[in-house]
Amino acid sequence: MRVLAFLTFSVLALLPVSLWAVINVGLQPSDLFQRHETVLSGEIERVDRDAGKFFLRVTALHKGDSPKVGDVIEIAAVDAMAGVLTAGASAPTDIAVGQPVAAFVGKRQRRRENELLFYAGAFYLGLRESPTQWKWNAGDTQLIGTDGKPVPTMLGTWNGSTPQLVRMLADLARDRSYYPRRGYAAFKPDLLIEKLPGPVKGVALYDIDRNGLPDLYACSPAGDRVFLQMEKLEFVDATEWLGLKQASVSVAFADFDLDGIPDLLAGGTLLRGFVEGEQRGFKPTARLPLSAADLAMVHAAAFIEANGDGYPDILVSLNGGGLRLFLNPGKAGGAFTDITARAGLDRAETGAKGTGYFTLGDWNGDGLTDLYYAAGSGLLLIQDKAGRFTPQPGAPKLRFLSGEDEKPGFTGAGAFTPILGTGRTDLIVPVENGWHVIENRAGQPVDVTEHGNEISEGSFLHIATVAADLNLDGHVDFYTVSRAKNGHNRFIINRGYGSFMLGDVHRAYEHMFQGPAQELGGWGLAAGDANGDGQPDLLIGNEHGHLVLILNDTLAFRQPVENATDEIARMLKTGVLVVTVDGPLGVVGATVRLETTAGEVRDVRFIGGNNASGCRSPDEAIFAVREPGSYVVRVRHADGHERTWPVEIGAASSAIGRLKAVR
Numbered sequence: 001m002r003v004l005a006f007l008t009f010s011v012l013a014l015l016p017v018s019l020w021a022v023i024n025v026g027l028q029p030s031d032l033f034q035r036h037e038t039v040l041s042g043e044i045e046r047v048d049r050d051a052g053k054f055f056l057r058v059t060a061l062h063k064g065d066s067p068k069v070g071d072v073i074e075i076a077a078v079d080a081m082a083g084v085l086t087a088g089a090s091a092p093t094d095i096a097v098g099q100p101v102a103a104f105v106g107k108r109q110r111r112r113e114n115e116l117l118f119y120a121g122a123f124y125l126g127l128r129e130s131p132t133q134w135k136w137n138a139g140d141t142q143l144i145g146t147d148g149k150p151v152p153t154m155l156g157t158w159n160g161s162t163p164q165l166v167r168m169l170a171d172l173a174r175d176r177s178y179y180p181r182r183g184y185a186a187f188k189p190d191l192l193i194e195k196l197p198g199p200v201k202g203v204a205l206y207d208i209d210r211n212g213l214p215d216l217y218a219c220s221p222a223g224d225r226v227f228l229q230m231e232k233l234e235f236v237d238a239t240e241w242l243g244l245k246q247a248s249v250s251v252a253f254a255d256f257d258l259d260g261i262p263d264l265l266a267g268g269t270l271l272r273g274f275v276e277g278e279q280r281g282f283k284p285t286a287r288l289p290l291s292a293a294d295l296a297m298v299h300a301a302a303f304i305e306a307n308g309d310g311y312p313d314i315l316v317s318l319n320g321g322g323l324r325l326f327l328n329p330g331k332a333g334g335a336f337t338d339i340t341a342r343a344g345l346d347r348a349e350t351g352a353k354g355t356g357y358f359t360l361g362d363w364n365g366d367g368l369t370d371l372y373y374a375a376g377s378g379l380l381l382i383q384d385k386a387g388r389f390t391p392q393p394g395a396p397k398l399r400f401l402s403g404e405d406e407k408p409g410f411t412g413a414g415a416f417t418p419i420l421g422t423g424r425t426d427l428i429v430p431v432e433n434g435w436h437v438i439e440n441r442a443g444q445p446v447d448v449t450e451h452g453n454e455i456s457e458g459s460f461l462h463i464a465t466v467a468a469d470l471n472l473d474g475h476v477d478f479y480t481v482s483r484a485k486n487g488h489n490r491f492i493i494n495r496g497y498g499s500f501m502l503g504d505v506h507r508a509y510e511h512m513f514q515g516p517a518q519e520l521g522g523w524g525l526a527a528g529d530a531n532g533d534g535q536p537d538l539l540i541g542n543e544h545g546h547l548v549l550i551l552n553d554t555l556a557f558r559q560p561v562e563n564a565t566d567e568i569a570r571m572l573k574t575g576v577l578v579v580t581v582d583g584p585l586g587v588v589g590a591t592v593r594l595e596t597t598a599g600e601v602r603d604v605r606f607i608g609g610n611n612a613s614g615c616r617s618p619d620e621a622i623f624a625v626r627e628p629g630s631y632v633v634r635v636r637h638a639d640g641h642e643r644t645w646p647v648e649i650g651a652a653s654s655a656i657g658r659l660k661a662v663r
Contacts (some may be wrong), residue, residue: 017052022453023501025181026155029165030566032117032119032157033172037106038064041166044099044120045072052077052085056101061164062173064105067131075118075126079137085602094121100162102169119165123154139332161451164420164497178474178626180567182508183501185471187538188551190515193235198222200541202250202300203524204616208262208273209280214530214618216539218547219248224266225547232427233531243281246271250614254303254312255584256328267614268298268316270336287335288326297321299409300357300614305589306343306368307387310639312588315358315371323373324353345386351375355409356400357464360593361425361606363392364443366634372427372572374400375414380427380438380445395438396447402432402461402483410463410483411581413613416606417476419469420448420498423601430465430480434458437498448498457502459488462522464612468527468536471554472624472653473571474603477503481522481612485543488519509557517548527610528618534656536622555653575628575649577657579621579635581607585663586637592621592661593634597646602631625649635661 033039040063042056045378053076058069067073077085094101103118105128114128117175124215125138138150158165171177193216204217224246227235240311245348248267255262261273264282271282290298299317304325306313311328314336318324323345326336340346354375363370363382371381371389377397381389402410414429419441427438427445435455439446449455463483470477475494482489488625491503491512494508504512524541542548558572581590588608595601605621625631628651636642641663649657 010501022156022159023506025506027154027157028179029158029168029182030177030179032104032174033063033169035107036063036104036117037108038066039102039104039169039173040064040067041100041169042073042100044095044097044101047085047091047095047097049091049349050087052082054085056094056103060170062169070239071132073132073134073307075134075136077136080140081124081136084497087329091538092121094162100166102162102165102272111424119158120162123152126292154648159451159453160497160499161448164391164451164499168497176627177496178567178570179496179499180493180571181506181510183471183503183506184473184508184554184557184571185493185503185512186509186553187513188553190517191233191551192550193227193547193549194218194225194237196220196222196225196545196547198522198545199543200545201493201523202248203526203541203547203615204251204253205526205528205530205537205539205618206253206262207618208253210262213403213532214528216547216549217251217253217616218541219251219266219524219614220541220545221247221537223247224251224544227547229530240253240532241281243283249298250300250302252302252611252614252616253609254588256303256312256332258311260583260584265301265303265314266339268295270314281602289335289338290316290324294318294321294324299355300611302358302360302614303588303608304360304609305608305638306383308368308639310586310637310641315360317356317358319355320353321344322354322375323350323358323371327600338639339387344390345381349391350381350389351379357409357413357429358416358588358611359416359429359609360484360611361427361609363416363425363427363440365425367591367638367640369638370416372414372416372429374398374429375408375413376400378412378429392445395445396436398429398431398436400431402463411624413464413611415465415467415478415610417478417609418604419478419494421475421496423604424481424604425604428465428467428478431636432462434462435461435465435478435480435492439498451494451498453499454502455492455500457490457492457505459490460484462485463523464525464608464615465614466525466527466611466617468540469622469624470527470536472554472576472622473574474626479525479527479538481540481542482522483523483543486519487521489517489522489540491518513550515548515550517542517546517550520544520546523613524615525612526617528620529578529622532623534578534658558653570626572653573628573651574624574626574653575651575655575657576653577623577625577633577647577649577659579623579632579633579659579661581619581621581635581636582660582662586639586641587619589638591636593636594623594625595632595634596634597630624653633659633661635663637663
């Protein structure tokens with residue numbers, strides 16, 4: 001079945017149009033690239049509406065030898081398109097000066113050598129009269145689908161943004177493109193760790209006892225629970241042994257006093273980890289100055305790097321109280337200091353008195369922790385060198401109300417992640433029944449959700465999203481939980497180039513998820529390698545009280561295939577590198593970059609992100625690399641200390657590379 005699963009996808013091209021969903025697996029941009037003699041991209045230089053024509057300057061010739069880069073092509077609208085560009089007519093919005101165009105010219109078939117297809121926000125058809133004289137004679141022709149509605153014949157080939165298609169064509173020309181038609185991912189049957197007597201809110205997947213195996217933590221109003229992983233996937237309830245008597249809404253771990261022992265932030269209570277002989281545990285401290293009233297208002301809390309000294313600070317979100325920031329005293333010891341006002345978080349423009357989850361990351365790549373606060377219409381808060389947060393101008397205005405009663409604060413827990421593959425950190429933000437993909441366009445936040453294909457295939461009551469390359473193909477995916485008891489969690493696979501697919505609709509194998517947890521919702525969510533096999537797993541806590549571990553099984557299906565298609569061949573040679581960041585100084589807020597030996601950033605991760613609805617994932621970065629070879633791992637700790645390691649990434653995902661990045 002594993003081999004057959006790779007060979008059957010082309011059959012779906014024969015199905016009725018309405019069954020293609022958004023993706024036509026039989027016709028993709030790579031197919032157009034192969035089937036045409038000339039492939040180019042350009043920029044519209046001039047539009048002559050009176051004459052019904054526009055002029056395209058060639059900026060890149062991806063395939064073929066004519067026309068040349070710099071040539072100007074005159075494209076005249078004729079036949080069915082004759083009235084489109086005439087004065088006063090309503091023209092396509094992407095037929096305008098400065099807009100990019102991608103074009104495929106001359107099919108490799110007799111008598112079709114002059115046919116052309118170009119894309120400018122949509123597909124259009126035409127004919128080539130000469131290399132620089134084209135006719136635009138039709139929009140994408142229509143068929144009638146099984147539902148009786150007209151469907152474009154190019155449906156599912158590409159309906160993303162034109163700049164991303166141009167980027168893909170450049171990668172195709174360099175033999176670097178990867179744009180999968182299927183969701184090559186698989187997960188093992190659910191591993192139910194425990195059913196608690198109350199809902200499970202925040203969760204953590206973190207090595208508490210420092211034995212090299214991640215342990216599990218579950219927050220619940222019925223009492224928090226901790227499960228230590230003594231041997232691989234053998235979990236023991238150690239709550240009482242560790243002396244825990246908490247009932248929390250969120251959880252975070254870090255070594256705040258740098259004594260080598262992880263400490264615990266349970267809601268708004270800071271507990272110091274200790275080891276005395278054979279006894280290990282946590283003791284509550286009074287170091288976090290929150291009043292009893294504040295403690296009752298805690299919505300979520302996390303460790304954060306706020307002043308660049310490498311000692312973990314603390315950020316707390318209060319229901320109706322905005323964000324509060326507390327500075328670690330560092331070497332001096334003692335209580336944390338409330339620096340909310342000094343950090344500029346006491347102002348209305350930074351969300352004072354708001355209610356919402358926050359997301360941690362480094363938006364502008366300066367090594368300082370930035371925030372996304374899902375209160376009001378959403379705030380992207382950038383930290384400057386003085387430790388002050390300021391709203392980023394131009395951030396999209398989103399809606400963070402949830403449920404029939406439109407409560408604030410129960411959606412919007414997202415993740416900073418390089419989801420568009422440009423080497424910069426983008427942002428994925430869940431909303432009530434969908435998501436927003438915010439591109440980092442040279443520092444400017446741009447909402448590119450409309451170009452994301454099946455990004456629109458949402459569920460309802462979305463609360464939190466984590467980002468991880470769950471199918472280990474080199475594109476960072478994301479997973480979202482719904483807080484409803486019967487909510488359908490969503491695994492959205494990143495195809496690259498700003499395009500996404502709904503995982504369990506386009507699965508390549510018989511099953512993607514083999515247990516009920518996928519359809520039982522969730523409040524808490526963490527992602528990381530739970531069993532040491534190099535694959536990111538999922539830890540979910542839900543309204544039913546279930547603490548569930550969903551183990552990734554993707555690599556088990558990567559077996560050699562005869563006559564493998566290009567995308568499968570690339571997938572089979574993809575290597576995996578797991579980087580664990582250790583310190584103890586400056587771990588929270590550290591960034592891990594994977595670079596070529598020439599210094600090109602290929603991927604980046606932020607340590608301490610993926611905090612979801614008040615959760616904690618491991619201090620690790622898992623990279624899947626489609627081009628095996630020599631690379632450099634660059635770790636910049638939160639105090640500015642930077643170190644690099646040369647690494648060799650193998651040509652098969654069965655060989656997991658590992659690096660413990662200790663400063």
